Amino acid sequence: MKVNFNLNGQNVSYDINPGEYLADTLRSHSFLSVKKACDEAACGACTVLLDGRPILSCSYLSARAEGKNVTTVEAVQDDVDEISNFFADEGADQCGFCNTGLALTIFALRKELKNPTDEDIKHFVVGNLCRCSGYQAQFKAIKKYLEAHK
C-alpha cells in the first residue's frame, strides 16, 4: 500500500506493508538517524516528531502517518548542532546512539513547555534512555540549551 506524508518539509509517497512501522520505513529510505534499539516502545532511541510531538517510531504504524508531518533531526539541524555542542561541553556524549532521539525530545520540550522546572524537564525526557553516561551531564546540557533560548 501507499502512504503519503510530509517528511522534513517535503511531501513523500512510500510503498509500505500494512503492518510496517515508521522507524523501518524511514530507515529503508536512508533516514538512518532514526535509531532502532529496543524495538518495543521502551527506550526512546527511535523518537521522531509527528505534527511536532515526539512519538516512538518503532511502534507507530507507517500507515497512520497519512497526511501528517514527520520530522527527523535532519530538518532541525541548527537546533541539533546547538544541543550537541552543549552536550559536548558537559561531556554528556559517549557512544551517541541515543542522541538523535533525545535531541528531538529536547527540541520538542523547548517548543511545548514554557519556563519548565527541573522536574518538568526530567518528566519530559524520562523516556529517552542512555546506557553510557548516567544523566547528570545531559541534564546540565539541556538546562543550558533551554537557558540560551530564554
Add this chain to the structure above:
Amino acid sequence: MEANRYLRPATLQEAYQILSEDAKNVLLGGGLWLKKATPSANALVDLSALGLDDIKDLGDAIEVGAMVSLRDFELSPLLKNIQGGILIEAVSQIMGVAFRNGATIGGSVAGRFPFSDIITPLLALETKVVFYPYKEMSLKDFLSFKGRVSDILTHIVIKKSKGPSFFKKVKTTALDFAVINVAIAKVNEEYRIAIGSRPSVASLTIKAMELANNGQKLTEELIAKVAELTSEELVFASTGSASAEYRKVLAKTYVKRGLEEVSK
C-alpha cells in the same frame, strides 16, 4: 508485524462489520503493545477517522473518546479537576512523553492490562465504559467480565467528583511496570480503594471498603484493620519482579498511608 490490510473505516458500523468478518481482524488502539500481543493479523482496523479523540464536559461527568492519547488525557484541564488530579498523577507515570503521545486511553482500558496504572484510579472513581453497538457498563463490571468483548469501546465516562485522593505506583525504575499500584479516593464521604498490578488487573477491595465506610471515624486502629483486610481479601501472586508476600506488604503499607492522607 505481519498484516494483510490496513483499514481506516469512516463509520463505527463499518468498523464493527470488518471486525465481525474475521477473528484475525484486529482493532488498533495506540498500537504500542501491538507487536508483542499480536504478531500477525489479517486486517488492522484504525479508529482514528471517527472523531473519538475528544474530551467533553457532560455536566456531571467527563466523556473521553477512546482515541484520546494518554498525553492529551494528562494535559486535559477537565480531567485535572477530578478528585484532586488523581488521574493526571497516575497517567503521567506511564512510560515517557513519546509513549503517551502514541498510546490511547481506549487501548489502555479495553486491553484490561494487569499492569495498567490508569485503570486503578479510574476504578477508584465512578467510571463507565461505552461500547458500539450501544452498550454501557461500569468499569468494575467490565474488568470482571469473563471472555472476549467483541464490541468496540468508544468512550469512557468519568463521573465528576471532588475530594482527597491518593495514588501510589511502586516501581523499581521510572519506566518499569508497577510492582503494585494503589488508588484511594474519598468520594461523597465514602472511601474507595483499588489495587492493581498484583500482578492481576485492578480490583476494588470490597470488604475493606465496607469496613472503612461503616460509619465509624477512621482512627489509626481502624485504618490498620482496613489495611490488613485489604491484603487478605485480594489475591497476590509472585512474578520475576516481586513475590506475593512482598506485594501483600506493599498493599497493606500504602493502603494505610493512603487512608491516613485522605482521611485527614
